[in-house]
Amino acid sequence: MSSDRIARRNYGGTDTGLRTDHGVTEIRGGTVVTPEGSIEDGCILLQEGRIREVGTTIGSDAATVIDATDRIVMPGIVDLHGDDIEHHLFPRSGAHVDERLALSSADRANVATGVTTKFHAISFEDAVEENRTLDLARELTRTIQETDGFLGNNRVHARCELGCKSHAAVAEFLTDNVVDLVSLVNHVPGSGQFDDVEEFQRRYVGDRDLSSEAVEQLAERRSTMSAHVVNDRIERIVEKAHANGIPIASHDDETPAEVYRAAECGATICEYPLTMAAARRAKELGLCTVMGAPNLVRGGSLWDNLEAREAAREGVVDVLCSDYHPPSLLAAPFVETGEPLHERVARVTKNPADVVGFLRRGRLEGGARADVLVVDPDPVPTVDHAFVGGREVFRATDQTSSLES
The missing domain is CATH 2.30.40.10 (Urease, subunit C, domain 1)
Structure with a gap:
């Protein structure tokens, strides 16, 4: 690197x-x-x-x-995936706050909860109904790159949504010494967390406060993407990431076969494995498994996926990230898992630093x-x-x- x-x-x-x-x-x-x-x-x-x-x-x-x-x-805590910046950008849906102001408030909120190295998980996708656009992702990424005076160290985790035309924008930043981590995300009905169209619609209507009509349109757009197009986009992103020494994460792997395919593509991080079988396969292949700290602190997954405490007992979770709630990342090492304190602390400090090559942090x-x-x-x-x-x-x-x- x-x-x-x-x-x-x-x-x-x-x-x-x-x-x-x-x-x-x-x-x-x-x-x-x-x-x-x-x-x-x-x-x-x-x-x-x-x-x-x-x-x-x-x-x-x-x-x-x-x-x-x-x-x-x-x-200091190293957070590989936190999308809490979105709450600072849009404290209410449609109420857009200036990027610099949003970053400043997010930076201070994260440092106050112990996060000294922050990978902002910026979603590169066109989904206006979710307050996510490629233009906003570009602007936020440039703001992180160009702004001085943060209290903590702010970095870019580019979440490449394969179901829309985000790959070109992500590829551009991968060659500009801006992105420090890229994840391959494919939120489509019938895969990952979404067993079918009905599940996709239920989650987005309830969690994102979207209308049923907007969610139906989003599901249709993503469902019509062919596997050939998705694979082509993956190859392009992987090639650019490898050429620039940027680590790659897979996202929401459900089966051992999905984890294997991600590893074959060059992923070194398995982010949010949905099942124990997927997490075990990641461990076997030498991938770093990342799960959400709120999962551990709350005592379970918000969506009834793999529990972080169970993964810890089985020795198949290496890193915890803030996901959507930075205070949970500070609380996580103090949740009793039967492991010594230094191992629990390592999940939010040394382990995430190591997997992205920050060997002095x-x-x-x-x-x-x-x-x-x-x-x-x-x-x-x-x-x-x-x-x-x-x-x-x-x-x-x-x-x-x-x-x-």
Whole structure:
């Protein structure tokens, strides 16, 4: 994966030449979650955008000290799929908010819930009735690329809806060093989550608040697409993604055969497997399985698909994403699954960072990028402090002392 794709855009996203505070910051007294386990009454030093040292008692020259007693110190969250930006763009259906304002509010909302690297799942499709158009997707993608001053690191996850003419627009951005992840989506009646036309209509009328007539028209448009055309579009997207080192995710795979076909196309991520059989096949093939954190936190799928807790018990879920609700992503590591805390934390930090090649993120260890959270776990997980690239960008409590003379 090209280094210039990782080191670019605003300070939140630059792994080299970070805009940081030059002094040393010490976070002490909390439970520090590392890739190997948890350090009770641990200590972590941040300097020049990196983690300088992690341990217990560290002789420190820190100018700033944060008391993390009774807190969890963990890496910043890496969210591979969050479409919550749509709620900021359209707080009500048809009420379009300026893209920059929407991104600014989404950025701050995500950082406040611990998301320091955000892959905005932008839907490339023409579905005006869903407040989704190719022009809006293009504009939002360019806004993410061009805007500086975000608190967190904002990235583009291009959701390529194969049932409409989105592939050309997605292919354009794949060659422009803008997209960091692409997923192949085919929301059509009779496949994936939608067993038949009636199920498609029920979900869209209820979930998207669309009229029956609008949903019927949408179903008809998508149902008339031939398999040959869909496959041709997949080949074009895959070719562009591979040429530019961009990881590919399949979406809503239901059967082992669908997972196998996705892997054959070059997908390395199985996003939202609908069944245990699909998730197991993904594991066998070495794909990274991604499921929604709300599924885990709520105790089940909104649409009666595979439960994340069951997938965790079977060892077939590697990553959790926010899907539509970022606070669930912060809550997810604190849901008891019978696994140690560092493994649960890895699902929202190290594992997602690794699968997209961001190998210095999502871990508390020397030399790693200093994206760090101080989390109060009770009564519900909340962020006290958030650091992005060594810079404190969010504070909800005053547990900081200055040792400067």
